[in-house]
Amino acid sequence: MIPNLTLTVNGDRHEVHLDDARPTLLDVLRERLGLTGTKKGCDRGQCGACTVLVDGRRVNSCLTLAISVDGAEVTTIEGLARGGTLHPVQAAFVENDAFQCGFCTPGQIMSAVGLIAEGEAGDDAERIREGMSGNLCRCAAYPGITEAVRDARQRLAQNERESV
């Protein structure tokens, strides 16, 4: 008997009835909650397309059993924009052409949000590239991704200064 799972996803609380211990967080998001923005690229933690934030930390949702994150706060790509306004990372991805096919993009963006929050990379392009190297882009939009992350970090820092 598997107890019901409680997840807060993008601010909404969900009770998920699981009759099976096997579903990953990724498959629960996609197939049971209908949040298909998060993508499955490899299902074994090697491509990063499934990256979401769990309690603010970036994780590969394909390697996370759903029952292991009972009670967690999850942020997915669907939860970033606010009232029709794109998150600065999303806007920077559009403006810097940081994607082509768009399949890895939700993971790239969630990873970038996590990376900026971690505060480790700053404006250093080399450290941004290293910090984003867990997210594969087969279209190889990497030059745009690096620029977008740097651009977004500066906008977020400016927003922070202005709000102080």
Added chain:
Amino acid sequence: MADIIPTPTGHVRLGSNAGQPLTRRDGVLKVTGAATYAADNRPDGLAYAVFAHSSVARGRVTSLDVDAAKVHPGVIEVITPANRPPLGRDPDGKAHMFSWRTEALQNDTVRYAGQPIALVVAETLEAATEGARLLAPRYAAEPARIGFDAGEAYDPPAVGIGSPPNFAKGDVEAGFAAADQVTETRIETPLQYHNALEPHAIVAAWDGDRLTVDVPSQAIAMARNDFAAYFEVPPENVTLRSPFIGGGFGSKAILNGPQLLCVLAARMVGRPVKLAVTRQQMFGHLGHRGATRQHLRLGVDGEGHLTALEHNAISTTSSFDDFLEPAANASHNLYATPALKTHHTGVRVDTGTPGPMRAPGEASGSAGLECAMDEAAAALGLDPLEFRLRNYSETDPASGKPFSSKALRECYAEGASRFGWAGRPLAPRQMRDEAGCLVGWGVGTAMFPAPMFQAKARATLARDGTGLMEIAAVEMGQGALTALAQIAADGLGLDGDKVELRAGSSELPDGGIAGGSGHTATAGSAIFAAGSDAVRKLAELATRDEASPLFGAGNAGVVGRAGRLHRADDERRSEAYGDILQRAGLSHIEGEGAGARDPADAAEYAMFSHGAVFAEVKVDPDLYQIRVSRLVGAFAAGRIINPRLAKSQLTGGMIWGISFALHEDAIHDPRTGRPMNADFAGYHVPVNADAPSVEAFLVEEVDRHVNALGIKGVGEIGVTGSAGAIANAVWHATGVRPNRFPIRIEALLH
């Protein structure tokens, strides 16, 4: 109204939309997770399918534990050759030139590892996955044939898609005899799998004898017709939706067995069924770039001019179908030579059948040719760029035809200047960086054909001043939805934000194949023609209407711009589209257009995009780790519709060149035939940190012959030239000539 559309040899004066570096029209959808890929569809009552695949490369399946799978909770149906319903077409047949022999459980034969051998349908993905595992197949296995020397060699009837396997012009032996220098180069390239980030997925739903399939497709109308034939329903009963493709690279153009099985399963269980392949399963039935073993001989006279060029390639294919990477054909159209000979040999191995993978033939053949050119230049003591310029072809070396346009000389100059090529030392091992790494510079020429397929489009101008363009065009990351909308706006004479582009569905006019770097040229031509047709009809209304300020302007002509028709000889006399329609009592007016190459131009001209790629590599002097520190390309590809998107295509292609040079290498175990690195941990593609500095520059080129819009293509050319440039830079850094791609550390440990 003929003067709205200039004559075919004239250059179409496009409006203010084409040429602008607009951001993507689908950008917001893609950054918010709202763009819908096939596997994102969840119709009511959905069941999940997983296929079991073979773990041996040759033999027969002797048993499957169907009972064990069926009793697993949630499993609904298990399909094997024993109960698979008939299909209307033989999966082993070749119905047309884009039919590949595929496996849809037609028998128990195994012909490669990873082949589908059963399909399990269940209430959940987890139950289907477990059901497939419980099948525990047993085999009567035969030894696998893997590698150039293990397989059976043969003379192929064709290479690529219908190209002759051999070619000769002039007398190469006489050319070698007359040469002052003959160099030989041997290069091997590995199997590569496309590995788009989106694993191939399909959602199939039947409603009576009507079928809806959500499936990524680079050839929407063709796939729709194929599904109809397999399931014996009229094509109009099949709706194929492919609004977004998560990367194709050639692997999503051709129908495959598991797609058929998913549609069959949906009919058997009477519910919609979803099948998404696993990453591991992308190393089997979905095509790949075959391996090549290339041998090149270059004869050169004392002036540094080629006297003969010979390029031979052995290409691998499967035991049951023919697709041979046409590598040697890369030597046909680039360097001037009085004698040219190319030859292909096939080798049958126990893998799935190869297929077109981004720059099929051009990528691997260019890698070989550019390495050979570099070796010849070094032997002559000539700068490798200067050597290429001395062998610059003013006409197509293979056919003798003039080029429709060729700004390659300008590409060499622009690329060399942006890179800082001047002053490069001739000898290897002359440069170091501040950390003591060996530094090398290399160059490669990029080239790719500019083909066109056939497409149709339908345009509508509405009384409210908006336009609609409908075409089953394909958005797979190249930016079709954006670039084609720009062309639509110009064709319709409207601002871009007044135009809606509907694409990605078989319910729309056939947009042709998104392949061969020809989609923008083909679909764009159809779109422009459809838009122009609608404007022409509108102009007929206006110029015959005494109430219109354009009355009687038929001879002078009118042009559409920003939603108004203007008299061509008097800009002040104009009228809004909506007013013309209103007075005529029409809610809208439609136009139709087709896109295809003009046969006269095709007969007269050789048509190619060109480019020059310059690479800098850094090699650790002790560990021989190789890093591409800079890659600079300059490309000429006719009219560029959207420079922002074109540059992304080109830099993406160049990073595929890095991947070809240093990363991708599918290794099949010679004992079992199984791919040993069938995931992203073992099959390496570049990550962000592998491509620190990659830049593409666009060189202006006006082409009056490729099509009325002057568009070539940019989707594949970036891969060519780049791998060779990197290999040549590795030689310049280390003094070692790589003879296999990807270039590994051990190749440099001499």
